[in-house]
Amino acid sequence: xxxxxxxxxxxxxxxxxxxxxxxxxxxxxxxxxxxxxxxxxxxxxxxxxxxxxxxxxxxxxxxxxxxxxxxxxxxxxxxxxxxxxxxxxxxxxxxxxxxxxxxxxxxxxxxxxxxxxxxxxxxxxxxxxxxxxxxxxxxxxxxxxxxxxxxxxxxxxxxxxxxxxxxxxxxxxxxxxxxxxxxxx
Numbered sequence: 001x002x003x004x005x006x007x008x009x010x011x012x013x014x015x016x017x018x019x020x021x022x023x024x025x026x027x028x029x030x031x032x033x034x035x036x037x038x039x040x041x042x043x044x045x046x047x048x049x050x051x052x053x054x055x056x057x058x059x060x061x062x063x064x065x066x067x068x069x070x071x072x073x074x075x076x077x078x079x080x081x082x083x084x085x086x087x088x089x090x091x092x093x094x095x096x097x098x099x100x101x102x103x104x105x106x107x108x109x110x111x112x113x114x115x116x117x118x119x120x121x122x123x124x125x126x127x128x129x130x131x132x133x134x135x136x137x138x139x140x141x142x143x144x145x146x147x148x149x150x151x152x153x154x155x156x157x158x159x160x161x162x163x164x165x166x167x168x169x170x171x172x173x174x175x176x177x178x179x180x181x182x183x184x185x
Contacts, residue, residue, distance in 0.1 A: 011075065011102050015109060018073055026074060026106065027113035029066070034059040036107070036120035037162060038127055038155040051143070053131070053151045055124050057103035062091040070096050074106060104128040120161050127154045 006014070030036065040053035059070060060081050067078035076098030084090050098106065107121045114121050130150050143151075 005099075006075075008101055008105065011105060015074070015105065022073055023106075023109045024113040026070065027110035027115075029059050029061075029070070030057065030110065031114055031116040033061050034117070035162065036117050036124050036158065038124065038151075038158050040151065040155050051148055051151075053127070053155060055100045055103055055128055055131075057098055057106060057124070059096040060093060062093050064092075064094060067094050067096050074098065075102055100128070120158050123154050123158045123161070127151065127158075130154070 035056065035058045037056045037058075038053055039056055041051060059066075061067070064078070071077055076096050078094040078096050080092065081095035082090065082093035104125065107124055111118070111121055111125075130147065
């Protein structure tokens with residue numbers, strides 16, 4: 001049976017009761033086992049007349065008690081993440097997912113603790129700010145070309161950072177260089 005949805009105000013009150021160290025722990029799991037992404041489609045869905053974009057914050061792992069810990073503190077839910085379970089040498093894999101609005105609040109609270117995914121979190125929060133401004137201005141009306149362009153650019157930036165072959169990998173390779181004086185003789 002699905003759990004009832006809670007408002008962002010109720011969610012913030014719930015998070016206010018959680019010790020700060022728990023946000024540092026969650027940030028570490030998102031850094032090491034998680035993903036911050038912006039999904040989207042150029043085709044409208046449902047009653048929409050514009051492309052849609054959605055912030056995603058996830059953690060993926062094979063250790064189910066981890067997801068009990070995350071969901072009991074931060075909400076969201078674990079889902080089965082691998083369809084090849086049952087094949088030789090594969091373990092059941094789970095993915096924790098949370099709503100876009102609640103994910104935004106978690107990113108804000110985890111931001112000081114991110115090491116690896118700080119830039120993805122910053123982009124994700126910028127995306128949510130744009131999305132909120134559009135909602136405040138136009139409610140459910142069609143998106144302007146400028147808003148679509150901004151969302152697409154942020155989606156591409158975060159995708160590049162997350163891609164093994166993309167900008168994020170090249171940026172990391174360029175940072176990890178050994179000077180001649182540091183080389184082992």
